[in-house]
Amino acid sequence: MSSAVDDFNRAFHSSERVQGYTHDFYKYPARFSPGFVQFMLDSLTEPGDCVLDPFMGGGTTIVEAAVSGRRAIGSDINELAQFVTRVKTTPLSDQDILEIRRWVWDVRDAVAQIDLAAQPLDVPVKNMPTSAYPFFAVATKLANDLRFPRRRQFAKCVLVRVGQWALDARSTTPKTDVISGEFEKRAERMIDGLREFVTAVQAGGIYKNKITSTRKLMPFSASDSGLVKSLKRHDIRPKLVLTSPPYPGVHMLYHRWQVLGRRETPAPYWIADIRDGHSESYYTMGGRSQRGLRNYFECLSGVFNNLRTIIAPDAAVVQLISFSDAEIQLPLYLNAMNEAGFQEANLGAINSRQTRLVPNRKWYTQRRSCNDAGHEVLLIHRPVCQRSAY
Ligand SMILES: C[S@@+](CC[C@H](N)C(=O)[O-])C[C@H]1O[C@@H](n2cnc3c(N)ncnc32)[C@H](O)[C@@H]1O
Incomplete structure (x- = not known):
């Protein structure tokens, strides 16, 4: 019989190809492994609970939440992320x-x-x-x-x-x-x-015609008040925030394909007939310059400060994050979470700050000698004390 730690390690370090259900509808950059999401949902929530992913990307959290009988809220500023996640979770007759x-x-x-x-x-x-x-x-x-x-x-x-x-x-x-x-x-x-x-999803007890109402997909930036206002209006208190914000200092093309070598094309937006028009820094919370990085950590603190007011008092915040330079950026990240009113926590046998090697990823960082961006760090936080917005 395997222990919870073995199960966690298997899910966390899995290098299996992302597949199954609708996961392969788009290869979203830096997407979660579905097994990891499933493990976190099973360990930290009950059926019917609500999970929030404010940087949902290709919607791995939203798909797995539906399959596990959880309600999900997802938001992303990238219209491509909203488009893909919607299609992945909309049944057809x-x-x-x-x-x-x-x-x-x-x-x-x-x-x-x-x-x-x-x-x-x-x-x-x-x-x-x-x-x-x-x-x-x-x-x-x-x-x-x-x-x-x-x-x-x-x-x-x-x-x-x-x-x-x-x-x-x-x-x-x-x-x-x-x-x-x-x-x-x-x-x-x-x-x-x-x-x-x-x-x-039906096997988990949700009728086909109710699937789209078990998930809410929003177009908000995690740093503006729209997301928080909307959750308050619907009286939704997520039990779990499971997310992967953009990675500080890491060049990641959420909005472009690279064709014929390194030429960037906005073709996915043209094919899907959705709006684009932003530069890389828009999708990465600041870009890779020193100024961009300062903006990143200020923004991060603002995001979680807002979220703290609407999540359940005992909610867990689970994040997977890569850094271009972990030695400098991890303390800044933890400090931003601290300023936002969160403290690091271990969840039973699952410890914060565990690291996994990310298989098959292309990374571009400012310090090319530094291989930090090829790893992801698991961060777990809980709110220090709830400042209720209700
Ligand atoms: C690492 S990806 C998330 C990948 C996701 N976990 C998945 O499984 O596909 C980070 C996402 O954050 C989004 N993003 C960047 N800045 C944002 C902001 N201010 N508000 C909301 N989303 C943002 C990007 O568009 C990108 O989709």
Whole structure:
């Protein structure tokens, strides 16, 4: 029989590929391992409790919360994060799936008609490879003809995922027929993933038509008052904050794909038809300059100071975080949490400040000799004393 510590170690240090349910709908940068999230939810909450992820990214916390029968609140300033998490947790009807399959066939037929040699290409998306553009232009146009937002969004999420597969971090672009073949396979795989997700949530006692109401997805910055006001208005007191804020000093592209080497494209926003327009520092709470880092820790303290007023008095705050320079930044991080009214805690056998090596990650930090950013540190906090906002 394995102990709680063994179970924790297995979940925390897992290097398994992120898969299952809808987790593979998008490879969100720095995403959680689902097993780790599941372990934390099981250990620190009961079914029906509410968990909050104010930096939800690709929504791993939100998906796993639904599967575990917990309510979840997720927020992120990145529209791509909101888009992906919404699609990952929105069930489709049989009729929706039928219409989406028809769209897949229509795309396949329309793409087969494209005369690639005759294309005088004027690609309106910065750095999108010209050879890939016709496929996505045709497929997104046909997706716009689908009825109901949930069908259109699922279809566009398939295209975003195929685009990520075809373009991101690749030095060459696959040919149109290869992209089209992957697209057909991927659409079926995502339909299966969503079915698997819905079945798992239902097994936990939540009806299919209630799934979207067990999670709230918000567009707020964690540092402004919108999130706190909204939680207060709905009288929601999370028992657990499970999150991974942006990493101080680490260059992380939450909003771009890197194509043909290191050229950055906003293609996912164009495919999903969502707003972009911000620079890296917007998505990383300040950027990598000294000034950016100062801003980061001020912002962090403000975020948690606000959150402290709306979480349950005995709530735990569990964070996974990487640093470009842990020796300098970890004390600043702990200090910011302290100023926000939190103290570090151990949860039974699970100790704060444990470190894991992150498999297969590309990192860019200012000090290239420093390998800190290849690790994640687990931080656990509890509120010192509750300053109630209710
Ligand atoms: C490390 S990622 C979270 C990944 C997530 N745990 C997952 O499993 O996909 C950090 C996220 O914080 C978001 N973010 C950055 N600044 C923010 C802010 N001020 N408010 C809310 N979200 C923010 C970024 O857009 C990014 O999605």
